[in-house]
Amino acid sequence: MARLALLDQAxxxxxxxxxxxxxxxCAWIYDRDVNIAELRAFNDNLRFGLLGRRIERSPLPFxxxxxxxxxxxxxxxWEPRQPRCEIGAWLERRARVAVDPEHGxxxxxxxxxxxxxxxxxxxxxxxxxVDGLGLVTAVAEAVKGERRDLGYPQPNSRSRWRAVxxxxxxxxxxxxxxxxxxxxxxxxxxxxxxxxxxxxxAQRRGDFVPRDDASNTxxxxxxxxxxxxxxxxARALNGSGNSLFVAFAARLAHRMGRVLADGKxxxxxxxxxxxxxxxDRANALTSITLTVDGAAVADDLTDxxxxxxxxxASLQHRPNEMxxxxxxxxxxxxxxxxxxxxLAMASSQxxxxxxxxxxxxxxxxxxxxxxxxxxxxxxxxxxxxxRYGVVW
Numbered sequence: 001m002a003r004l005a006l007l008d009q010a011x012x013x014x015x016x017x018x019x020x021x022x023x024x025x026c027a028w029i030y031d032r033d034v035n036i037a038e039l040r041a042f043n044d045n046l047r048f049g050l051l052g053r054r055i056e057r058s059p060l061p062f063x064x065x066x067x068x069x070x071x072x073x074x075x076x077x078w079e080p081r082q083p084r085c086e087i088g089a090w091l092e093r094r095a096r097v098a099v100d101p102e103h104g105x106x107x108x109x110x111x112x113x114x115x116x117x118x119x120x121x122x123x124x125x126x127x128x129x130v131d132g133l134g135l136v137t138a139v140a141e142a143v144k145g146e147r148r149d150l151g152y153p154q155p156n157s158r159s160r161w162r163a164v165x166x167x168x169x170x171x172x173x174x175x176x177x178x179x180x181x182x183x184x185x186x187x188x189x190x191x192x193x194x195x196x197x198x199x200x201x202a203q204r205r206g207d208f209v210p211r212d213d214a215s216n217t218x219x220x221x222x223x224x225x226x227x228x229x230x231x232x233x234a235r236a237l238n239g240s241g242n243s244l245f246v247a248f249a250a251r252l253a254h255r256m257g258r259v260l261a262d263g264k265x266x267x268x269x270x271x272x273x274x275x276x277x278x279x280d281r282a283n284a285l286t287s288i289t290l291t292v293d294g295a296a297v298a299d300d301l302t303d304x305x306x307x308x309x310x311x312x313a314s315l316q317h318r319p320n321e322m323x324x325x326x327x328x329x330x331x332x333x334x335x336x337x338x339x340x341x342x343l344a345m346a347s348s349q350x351x352x353x354x355x356x357x358x359x360x361x362x363x364x365x366x367x368x369x370x371x372x373x374x375x376x377x378x379x380x381x382x383x384x385x386x387r388y389g390v391v392w
Contacts, residue, residue, distance in 0.1 A: 050138045053069060133357055239305045250293075251294055268351070269351045
């Protein structure tokens with residue numbers, strides 16, 4: 001179906017209303033030169049998967065937008081040779097090269113040759129077009145030369161009158177579900193009214209290091225660890241690999257002072273993927289929210305492991321209530337999105353995003369035909385606001 005899923009339309013609406021969006025960035029580091037021909041073939045193949053599309057707006061302010069094909073891969077950006085120590089700064093610069101889910105490009109690929117004979121490659125894509133697992137899927141399919149039949153139309157293939165007629169009919173048909181969503185949203189707002197909401201502890205001076213606002217960058221660290229050692233440490237703390245990841249995020253937030261009024265609790269938000277093999281949604285996910293004791297997890301993961309299991313099980317019979325208002329999305333004006341941004345992101349609780357993409361298809365590490373030395377992936381939040389932390 002060419003129409004955007006409601007969660008995807010919500011992400012696009014937020015981007016246009018607030019200017020705050022995010023990208024997903026993959027990086028490959030090599031101790032050798034890359035195969036240029038294979039890399040160009042990979043870049044070309046990306047246009048036949050989930051990255052080979054963009055958003056075409058409805059002519060109606062309350063209409064559902066739709067996907068259209070975009071078969072124009074941007075040229076690979078080649079940089080002059082640099083020392084290996086410059087990889088981090090280069091990745092930051094590439095993360096902020098513009099992508100646009102509506103006008104394109106929706107992604108771009110860059111290569112940095114290194115003085116020591118190695119190289120770095122990075123792929124950046126709009127989160128309005130793919131989420132983390134969506135990008136993993138797109139990369140693996142491009143490496144294997146697999147092509148998706150998305151069934152999307154060409155851009156501007158509808159006349160304006162036809163687009164108005166079709167989108168108006170869809171909007172009228174959606175009114176009953178939008179009404180139910182409005183009621184559900186009002187009930188939710190009553191339950192989380194300001195006098196009942198947990199408030200964050202006032203931040204200490206020095207909790208965050210001041211930065212030059214003009215830089216529009218946040219701190220980023222990539223860590224490589226042995227998988228067996230990670231699992232062994234998790235077992236020693238009565239947990240699992242996933243609960244140790246949650247605990248790591250909570251502990252980091254605790255040390256940074258991102259805690260609630262009790263001085264120890266951390267709000268951790270875990271995206272939960274529900275992506276199916278042929279899923280073409282950009283953001284095929286829901287989420288769970290945990291309150292984690294950022295001090296206790298240093299010694300024992302029993303509670304956080306139980307909380308994760310319980311919350312995941314509850315999604316089977318009680319979907320995320322924060323998604324109940326999605327049918328309202330096409331009818332919400334931008335000014336209301338800007339005013340509701342704080343509530344939508346639960347920013348009053350200083351949330352920490354903790355996204356575990358799990359084990360990756362081996363093809364993801366072979367974008368030039370052979371294995372990279374290192375592969376990493378991260379979310380880049382394109383905002384100067386530091387209220388929301390992310391651990392990938």
